[in-house]
Amino acid sequence: MIIRKRAAAVITVFFCAGLFLVWILSNWVVDLAKERLQQDANDELRSQVLLAKSKLESALFRDVFLVDSLATLFNIDPQASGENFYEISIRLLERAENVRSVGMAPNDIVEKNYPVEGNEKAVGLDFRTVPSQYETVQAARQAQDIYLAGPLELVQGGRALIARVPVFTDYPANENYWGSLSVVIDYESLMESAGLSRIENAEIAIRGRNGEGRDGDIFEGTPETFANADYQGPVVVPNGEWWIAADFKDSLTKEQENLLQLGRWSLIGIYILLFFSVCMLWVFYRAERHRANEDFLTGLSNRRFALSYLNRLMSEGNDRNRFCVLTIDLNDFKAINDTHGHDTGDDMLKLVARGLETAVRASDIVARMGGDEFLVILNRCKDKEQADKIIDKIRAQVERQHIQAHGLILYPSLSIGCACNSEGGQDKATLLKLADERMYENKLSIKKKQS
Numbered sequence: 001m002i003i004r005k006r007a008a009a010v011i012t013v014f015f016c017a018g019l020f021l022v023w024i025l026s027n028w029v030v031d032l033a034k035e036r037l038q039q040d041a042n043d044e045l046r047s048q049v050l051l052a053k054s055k056l057e058s059a060l061f062r063d064v065f066l067v068d069s070l071a072t073l074f075n076i077d078p079q080a081s082g083e084n085f086y087e088i089s090i091r092l093l094e095r096a097e098n099v100r101s102v103g104m105a106p107n108d109i110v111e112k113n114y115p116v117e118g119n120e121k122a123v124g125l126d127f128r129t130v131p132s133q134y135e136t137v138q139a140a141r142q143a144q145d146i147y148l149a150g151p152l153e154l155v156q157g158g159r160a161l162i163a164r165v166p167v168f169t170d171y172p173a174n175e176n177y178w179g180s181l182s183v184v185i186d187y188e189s190l191m192e193s194a195g196l197s198r199i200e201n202a203e204i205a206i207r208g209r210n211g212e213g214r215d216g217d218i219f220e221g222t223p224e225t226f227a228n229a230d231y232q233g234p235v236v237v238p239n240g241e242w243w244i245a246a247d248f249k250d251s252l253t254k255e256q257e258n259l260l261q262l263g264r265w266s267l268i269g270i271y272i273l274l275f276f277s278v279c280m281l282w283v284f285y286r287a288e289r290h291r292a293n294e295d296f297l298t299g300l301s302n303r304r305f306a307l308s309y310l311n312r313l314m315s316e317g318n319d320r321n322r323f324c325v326l327t328i329d330l331n332d333f334k335a336i337n338d339t340h341g342h343d344t345g346d347d348m349l350k351l352v353a354r355g356l357e358t359a360v361r362a363s364d365i366v367a368r369m370g371g372d373e374f375l376v377i378l379n380r381c382k383d384k385e386q387a388d389k390i391i392d393k394i395r396a397q398v399e400r401q402h403i404q405a406h407g408l409i410l411y412p413s414l415s416i417g418c419a420c421n422s423e424g425g426q427d428k429a430t431l432l433k434l435a436d437e438r439m440y441e442n443k444l445s446i447k448k449k450q451s
Contacts, residue, residue, distance in 0.1 A: 015275055019268070026267040030260050037256055042248045045202050046231050048195075049246045056194035057236050060185070063096045064146060064163055064238050067183040070102070071146075071165040078167055078178045082106070089114035097193060100160060100186040106179035108137055127180075136210070137180050139239075140164035144174045146238045149210055151187045151219050159187040163238070191220075203247040205229075211240025221245070295368040297346060298353035306367035306375050307428070313377070314421070314428050323379050324387040324420040326394075327435040328356070330372035331413035331446060340405040347403050352412050355398035360390060387418045415443035 070092055074081045081088065082104060089102040093114070103113040108127040113119035127134040140147035143166075150161040165181040168174040191197050196204055205221025208214065213234070218226070226232070229245035252260075293305035301309075313323055330352060337345040349372065356366045356374060365377040376394075381387050395414060402411045417439025419431050 011279055018271060018275060022268055022271040026264045029267065030264045033263065034252065034260055037252055037260075038250065041201070041252065042230060045199065045246065045248045048199050049202065049204070049231055049244070050233075052195040052199060053233065053235055053244055056190065056196065059097060059190055059193050060148075060161075060237060063098050063183075063185055063190075064148070066092050066096050066099070067163050067165055067181070068146060070183070071167060071181055074104075074167040074178070074181060075169070075171045078106070078169060082112070085112050086114050098186050098189040100184040100189075102184075103182040104179070105137075105182065108134070108179055110182075136162065136164050137166075140180060141166045141177060143239065144168070148238045148240075151209065154184070161185040161187055161190070199246075201249045203249065205245045205247075206235070206242050207245075208235075208237075208240070208242035211237050211242070213241045214243035216243070295353075298350055298368050300353050300357070300374075301365060301367040303367065303369045303375075306365065306369065306377065309365055310377060310428050310431075313379075314431075322382045322420065322422050323377060324381040324384065324418055325431060325435050326376040326378065326387070326391065327369075327417045327432065327439045328374040328376065328394075329415045329439055329443060330374075331415055331443065333372035336405075336410065340408075340410075344403065344405040344410070347405075348410065348412060351401050351403055352398055352414070355401050355412075356394060359394040359397035364390075381420065383422055384418060384420050387420060391416050391418060413446065415439050415446060417442055 070088060073088060085102075085104055092102060093099055101113060101115060101119055103110055103119070103122065105111060105125075105127060110122050110125040110127075113122055127137045136147055136149040139149075145166070147164045148161055149164060151159045152162070154160050161184075163183040163185060165183065166174075167178040167180060168176055169178050170176040203221060203225045205218060205223075205225035207218040207220075207226070208216035209219050210216065214232075225247045226245045228247045230248040231246045233244055235242040235244050293301055295302045310325070313321065330348070333345065333348070336348055349368070352374065353366070353368065356376060360366060360376055360378070363379045365375075365379070367375045367377075369375050378387055378390060381390070394416065398412055398414060400411075402409050404410070417435040417437065419435035419438065421431060423434070
């Protein structure tokens with residue numbers, strides 16, 4: 001099955017253009033699917049951050065509530081509470097989740113710490129001699145409520161929040177200041193219990209040291225996380241708020257990436273399959289159509305195609321559409337068949353067919369009408385004079401060719417009749433009849449010359 005170069009070029013252009021469009025479409029579909037999957041992943045990460053934020057607030061307030069309970073005991077009876085400080089602290093640490101240590105500081109001088117081990121150096125510390133700590137003690141006294149300081153680095157290692165609780169002996173007037181309680185809350189343990197440190201595919205940052213909110217110092221993460229945040233929101237703490245930010249990273253799984261690529265190449269593969277399926281159907285259709293209009297032996301157009309083509313020319317009715325028809329008969333063809341056999345006769349017919357195609361123009365139609373009869377339709381042939389020049393060319397081209405049979409050289413001899421539609425606008429039958437009559441006249445003339 002042969003596809004002509006021009007048709008192959010057109011198919012190639014259409015294929016490349018279609019492939020380009022499908023490539024753009026597949027990229028758009030994949031990007032859309034990726035965006036949807038990423039959005040789903042971001043929604044899931046947002047849910048995780050919100051849940052962790054809620055757990056953080058809950059865990060922090062739970063521990064602070066226990067601290068507030070301790071402060072209530074000291075407000076009622078600071079002397080008895082001080083005497084039972086260790087017993088009370090043991091109970092508090094048993095119930096608290098993230099409390100690391102508890103200290104009491106009457107008149108703002110540390111008197112007792114629990115646990116004692118590891119906190120011995122703090123006993124006797126006068127907060128007034130340490131401005132950074134005394135500032136938070138004073139803040140709690142002025143607020144007459146819990147003041148959450150930090151997170152800050154501890155001398156003994158690690159980061160912690162310190163809840164400063166003022167104690168007054170004349171509650172609720174709160175004019176007689178007794179001192180303060182300090183509760184150290186382990187920052188890393190608090191973050192772990194909230195689950196913020198376990199969120200994958202998200203950068204977390206928190207600012208607002210000492211409860212100063214979104215304008216406070218960053219104590220977790222980096223400024224870039226706030227600049228690129230997909231989520232920001234407040235974390236409520238006892239004396240103010242922190243501000244949390246989350247930057248969600250591309251979190252598609254390897255399986256999802258593979259599925260997206262598979263989808264991309266599947267679309268392209270489907271296009272290629274459909275394109276070539278359509279092309280093959282078109283090629284087969286053209287081949288079958290061509291075979292239906294082709295003479296099997298010579299490869300020329302057959303009688304049906306020639307008459308159909310002639311009908312179209314005659315029906316156009318355009319005076320400018322001048323054409324001529326040549327009816328061609330192979331002289332003494334029966335003798336060739338009878339003497340040398342049908343195979344030799346077929347070779348002669350094919351020789352004549354090739355010669356006719358070579359002699360005429362590309363716009364002309366050459367057909368085998370049956371047996372040894374041929375028809376040539378000369379398109380854009382204005383008169384018989386122009387047709388005679390083509391006839392001379394046909395004779396020169398065909399009759400100089402030969403075949404060999406049983407040691408003999410056989411040359412073809414043609415009888416040709418010509419009729420043009422410019423001779424009176426005849427219908428198809430009349431035009432062909434006129435050409436046949438002239439062809440027979442030519443045949444008789446040739447026989448007279450031979451005799």
